[in-house]
Amino acid sequence: MLGSKGAVRAAARVVVVVALLVGGLAGSRAEAQELPTDPGDLLDLLLQLIGEAAPDDLPDPIDVLDPLNPACDQLDPSRCLFPFPSDRWTVADPATATGRRVALPLLAMPRNVYGKPIDPTEWNRNDGFSPGSMLLAHVPGLDPAATWGLDDEPARYRDQVTDLALSLEADAPIVLIDATTGERHPFFSELDQHPATPAAGRTLIVRPARNLLEGHRYVVGLRDLVGAGGAPIGAGPTFAALLDGTAGGSRQTHYDEHIFPVLDASGIDRDGLVLAWDLTVASADNLAGRALSMRDQAFAALGDHDLADGVVDGSAPVTTVTGIEPVADPDDETARVVRGTVTVPNFLSIPSEATVEVPEIGDVPAPGARLVYASPMPGTGDRPIVNPSAPTRTVPYVCSVPRSALSGEPAKPVLYGHGLLGSRNEAVGGSTRGLRSNGYMPCAVDWAGMATGDLLNVALILQDMSLFPSLADRAQQGFVDFLVLGRALVHPDGMVTHTAFRGDDGSALFDPSELVFDGNSQGAIMGGALTALGVDFTRAVLGVPGMNYSTLLNRSLDWEGAYGELAYAFYPTKAEQQLLFALLQMLWDRGEANGYAQHMTADPLPGTPAKQVLLQAGYSDHQVTNLAAEVEARTIGATRIASDLPVCRHWARDPMFGFAPHDPGVAEPAVLAYFDSGTPRAPTVNRPSARGDDPHGDPRNDPAAIAQK
Numbered sequence: 001m002l003g004s005k006g007a008v009r010a011a012a013r014v015v016v017v018v019a020l021l022v023g024g025l026a027g028s029r030a031e032a033q034e035l036p037t038d039p040g041d042l043l044d045l046l047l048q049l050i051g052e053a054a055p056d057d058l059p060d061p062i063d064v065l066d067p068l069n070p071a072c073d074q075l076d077p078s079r080c081l082f083p084f085p086s087d088r089w090t091v092a093d094p095a096t097a098t099g100r101r102v103a104l105p106l107l108a109m110p111r112n113v114y115g116k117p118i119d120p121t122e123w124n125r126n127d128g129f130s131p132g133s134m135l136l137a138h139v140p141g142l143d144p145a146a147t148w149g150l151d152d153e154p155a156r157y158r159d160q161v162t163d164l165a166l167s168l169e170a171d172a173p174i175v176l177i178d179a180t181t182g183e184r185h186p187f188f189s190e191l192d193q194h195p196a197t198p199a200a201g202r203t204l205i206v207r208p209a210r211n212l213l214e215g216h217r218y219v220v221g222l223r224d225l226v227g228a229g230g231a232p233i234g235a236g237p238t239f240a241a242l243l244d245g246t247a248g249g250s251r252q253t254h255y256d257e258h259i260f261p262v263l264d265a266s267g268i269d270r271d272g273l274v275l276a277w278d279l280t281v282a283s284a285d286n287l288a289g290r291a292l293s294m295r296d297q298a299f300a301a302l303g304d305h306d307l308a309d310g311v312v313d314g315s316a317p318v319t320t321v322t323g324i325e326p327v328a329d330p331d332d333e334t335a336r337v338v339r340g341t342v343t344v345p346n347f348l349s350i351p352s353e354a355t356v357e358v359p360e361i362g363d364v365p366a367p368g369a370r371l372v373y374a375s376p377m378p379g380t381g382d383r384p385i386v387n388p389s390a391p392t393r394t395v396p397y398v399c400s401v402p403r404s405a406l407s408g409e410p411a412k413p414v415l416y417g418h419g420l421l422g423s424r425n426e427a428v429g430g431s432t433r434g435l436r437s438n439g440y441m442p443c444a445v446d447w448a449g450m451a452t453g454d455l456l457n458v459a460l461i462l463q464d465m466s467l468f469p470s471l472a473d474r475a476q477q478g479f480v481d482f483l484v485l486g487r488a489l490v491h492p493d494g495m496v497t498h499t500a501f502r503g504d505d506g507s508a509l510f511d512p513s514e515l516v517f518d519g520n521s522q523g524a525i526m527g528g529a530l531t532a533l534g535v536d537f538t539r540a541v542l543g544v545p546g547m548n549y550s551t552l553l554n555r556s557l558d559w560e561g562a563y564g565e566l567a568y569a570f571y572p573t574k575a576e577q578q579l580l581f582a583l584l585q586m587l588w589d590r591g592e593a594n595g596y597a598q599h600m601t602a603d604p605l606p607g608t609p610a611k612q613v614l615l616q617a618g619y620s621d622h623q624v625t626n627l628a629a630e631v632e633a634r635t636i637g638a639t640r641i642a643s644d645l646p647v648c649r650h651w652a653r654d655p656m657f658g659f660a661p662h663d664p665g666v667a668e669p670a671v672l673a674y675f676d677s678g679t680p681r682a683p684t685v686n687r688p689s690a691r692g693d694d695p696h697g698d699p700r701n702d703p704a705a706i707a708q709k
Helices: 004-022 039-053 164-168 237-243 249-265 284-301 403-407 424-428 430-437 452-463 469-490 522-533 549-555 562-570 574-588 626-635 703-708
Strands: 090-092 100-102 135-137 174-178 187-191 204-208 217-223 273-280 319-326 334-345 355-358 362-365 392-402 412-417 440-444 515-520 537-543 612-618 670-675
Touching (some): 164 174, 164 187, 174 187, 237 249, 362 452, 392 403, 392 430, 412 469, 424 430, 424 440, 452 469, 469 522, 515 522, 522 537, 562 574, 612 626
Parallel strands (some): 412 515
Antiparallel strands (some): 334 392, 355 362
């Protein structure tokens, strides 16, 4: 971990080294050198190069907050854009599915230490906010335990996350109401407890316990809040004027017609209100429409124009075999490793062969690729098109053929999703040993956007979040890469016809009639989205899963290290860091499960079969918080195996809140299963679990978990 001043200096050096790295761009290279297999090693090397390239003297961070900025919302003057998200930052747009469009002003956006605001252009193509959005406001002096009546409870139960049912109580001090249905929505609330956050500057964070419904409008109300010693907290002057009707103007009209009536109907007395606002959730079309269109275009190019019929139609994708690596050890569960390429439609502005040469590392994908649109200024409803200058990309794949396939038992093909900033090579490593031992053939490509080769792009994003759309865009291309590989595996004229996947007698080494998905960690987070988009498989296992990076980051030891230090150095204001997470989630929804979860199982996207999903969580995971796994499980309608975790081990009073118990005699759409390695209970605040051994890798190696698969 870097010290605060050292972190700023090291982080800012990214800016200097970028010119050196991008200067190495020398057109397209067909073959990229192999990168270090450990993303941490590559990140360390990048930081070393950055440190060697930069000057020693850097400016101190700039405090750019101006509470009088006309672009800010004076409803919560503590930070521009607070409260967030809010329909204060949308405008009417009859062309969108929600009738709204996000309109974040440039001058209100967070700025890095150099005073550069995030460019809101891509955010303003949304027709609403994230369905899993964290709701942010600053309430000076708030005592959450006293407000919720938990100050006399045992220490382990003083955070409201331990009792989600409180959020639905008639007298709940915080309410989240679906304005469409009038129903109260469950959530958990917390004050930002991230290290170095000043006590007076802790942001109130409200997180849905189940994702908000797409396209719906929600009203947030805070009332009867108390501070230290039970002192009541009153409304600020701007909201007080709205309460007594003296604010006037269009905002007063909006509150009188669209916010106060919803609160009134829910029995919320205005006398105790401290703050209220509303927000519109993005539509399904806005969240998944880009990736869905790209998928459909890719399959149409193969000649399959009707994905809804479930028939593998058209031509097989073009694949090659570039290497066959026999495994001589007869006791090894792998017989051979097959490497090759699959040709995929390219929706990105930069060809896959374009690379940057990084000294001591080799060639990495050129950073900054964006999706291509027909219009240079695409609107909310515009969809990506194939890059006319570089219409295809050559994507490397790897498959691990199990030894059992050589004994006349054709393997079952699996699309495998690798972990955080990893690579396709995990399909031949320990993470898939249990699969291979049971006759499955894992095959993988790199998760574009979040693979080892993307580390340079990630490093650039951390110093200027205006660049974040590149990650979200590349992630959507990554979905297409995986889906086309899947079609190559199931097509009767596809990979199964190659001699690499044939035995000595010419028989097929895998059965193309059924494909499944398996992913771990990041492979489960992004794999949830892939599952919602998948047309050639109907069953998926998401190992150590979760969704919603805005929840995951503070609670992950992966982030709370070099990655977080770089980001925090460039954006050092603690309240602004939480705002950054909420903003990033609006685009990250396009590339991870959070934006697709409502369509993962029983309510599939157009042209997509319904799925069965097994979520296998490692109790007190240090890298992917169980909180996020449970939000995902509730959102996709999962049951829970109540007997897999003793009640005393769970952090909540009611571990089954929002879940029906699993019925082994029923084919349920989704099931959440815990695996307990004895790790101490995780903190309930927004900090990582760090005590004991990290159980993150345990479920995939647990015989019971393998048997569940």
